[in-house]
Amino acid sequence: MAANSDAPRENDARVTVLIPAYNVEDSLREGVESIFDQGVSDIQVLIVDDGSTDGTLEVARSLAAQDTRVTVLHQENAGAAAARNAGVLQARGEWICFVDADDRLLPGALHTLLACAAPSPQGCVPDIVVGDFVEVDGPSRRVRVNFSSERTYFGHDDRAYLLNMVLSNIEPDGSRGSGLAGAVWARIYRRAFLVEHGLMSDVALRRSQDIAFNLHCFDLATCVACCHEPVYEYRINSASATRRHDPESLKKTLVYYAAVQRFMEEHDAEFLRNTFYMACVDCIPPIWRQMGDEDKRSFVELCQTEPFATAIRDIDDKPLDTKTRIEIALLRRHIYFPLYWYAKRTLLRARRA
Numbered sequence: 001m002a003a004n005s006d007a008p009r010e011n012d013a014r015v016t017v018l019i020p021a022y023n024v025e026d027s028l029r030e031g032v033e034s035i036f037d038q039g040v041s042d043i044q045v046l047i048v049d050d051g052s053t054d055g056t057l058e059v060a061r062s063l064a065a066q067d068t069r070v071t072v073l074h075q076e077n078a079g080a081a082a083a084r085n086a087g088v089l090q091a092r093g094e095w096i097c098f099v100d101a102d103d104r105l106l107p108g109a110l111h112t113l114l115a116c117a118a119p120s121p122q123g124c125v126p127d128i129v130v131g132d133f134v135e136v137d138g139p140s141r142r143v144r145v146n147f148s149s150e151r152t153y154f155g156h157d158d159r160a161y162l163l164n165m166v167l168s169n170i171e172p173d174g175s176r177g178s179g180l181a182g183a184v185w186a187r188i189y190r191r192a193f194l195v196e197h198g199l200m201s202d203v204a205l206r207r208s209q210d211i212a213f214n215l216h217c218f219d220l221a222t223c224v225a226c227c228h229e230p231v232y233e234y235r236i237n238s239a240s241a242t243r244r245h246d247p248e249s250l251k252k253t254l255v256y257y258a259a260v261q262r263f264m265e266e267h268d269a270e271f272l273r274n275t276f277y278m279a280c281v282d283c284i285p286p287i288w289r290q291m292g293d294e295d296k297r298s299f300v301e302l303c304q305t306e307p308f309a310t311a312i313r314d315i316d317d318k319p320l321d322t323k324t325r326i327e328i329a330l331l332r333r334h335i336y337f338p339l340y341w342y343a344k345r346t347l348l349r350a351r352r353a
Contacts, residue, residue, distance in 0.1 A: 015044070017035050018087040018099070022050040034105045045067070046091060047064075081203045095190060097113070097187070103235050115227070124225075128218065132145050132146055132230045146180065146187075148171060175319075207255075216263070264276065277314060284343075
């Protein structure tokens with residue numbers, strides 16, 4: 001793929017909607033049509049086919065033939081992060097909006113986000129504009145809020161709040177937010193901001209690339225705006241990378257955690273330490289389920305692996321909810337069975353679903 005130029009491009013579109021696509025022939029057309037229905041004429045739709053082995057590329061090319069605003073790039077399979085990076089290099093919009101191929105934009109989403117991109121009365125010019133989303137899991141639909149604060153604009157003084165939410169959706173009072181503030185979708189990024197700071201997804205990571213990318217973005221953003229309206233439909237996929245069996249799950253997670261710890265050290269972000277520990281504890285059951293070794297011994301060994309062992313020992317659990325405090329107290333006393341039983345039960349339920 002000829003995505004080889006990193007020179008800034010002139011803005012000849014208001015928004016570039018960038019879709020990394022891998023084996024999504026059944027859902028890609030619906031997602032792109034939700035973009036066509038936005039009513040925004042000066043738009044670039046950029047589909048990056050990541051070496052699909054089904055008919056995804058053919059669907060993408062047929063969409064490009066249908067509408068000249070669609071551009072299709074093709075690359076050998078390298079993952080969603082590499083596909084997004086390739087798309088950013090070819091983007092021509094003032095703003096970039098990432099959309100996963102099996103999700104869709106809600107009606108009026110781009111108008112809502114662009115309206116919030118206007119400077120604040122105090123002259124705050126947003127680099128990132130964030131909306132909320134609707135989570136769809138089978139017949140269930142639920143509105144999720146990415147940033148619960150009722151404020152519209154956040155500056156660099158709000159860095160600790162923003163980064164704690166991005167890392168693990170932890171509110172200032174220690175409660176858990178309902179959204180996914182670390183996702184790259186349900187928002188727009190000013191392209192000049194990404195280019196100026198060289199902000200790209202880390203292709204060395206095979207998990208949680210979105211969160212790692214956003215830690216750097218929200219750390220550097222002069223201003224972040226929140227429109228507090230649902231703009232995106234996020235569809236839970238039972239076959240997604242976060243749910244399926246993956247014997248490399250622990251290895252991928254440890255690489256990601258090392259990247260987060262480097263970020264904290266290099267960006268004076270020690271205030272994230274407790275949130276990082278909470279993320280570690282939260283991840284123990286899903287990582288164990290993905291690893292596929294379902295006996296109690298493997299669960300105990302995972303709890304005793306770094307950085308999970310340190311997180312269990314050192315986390316400040318006072319701000320956390322009662323259920324989580326009880327779980328941590330049991331793990332500190334090496335009483336593993338209740339959490340192991342919960343993880344096992346969740347695994348069995350998922351298999352029956």
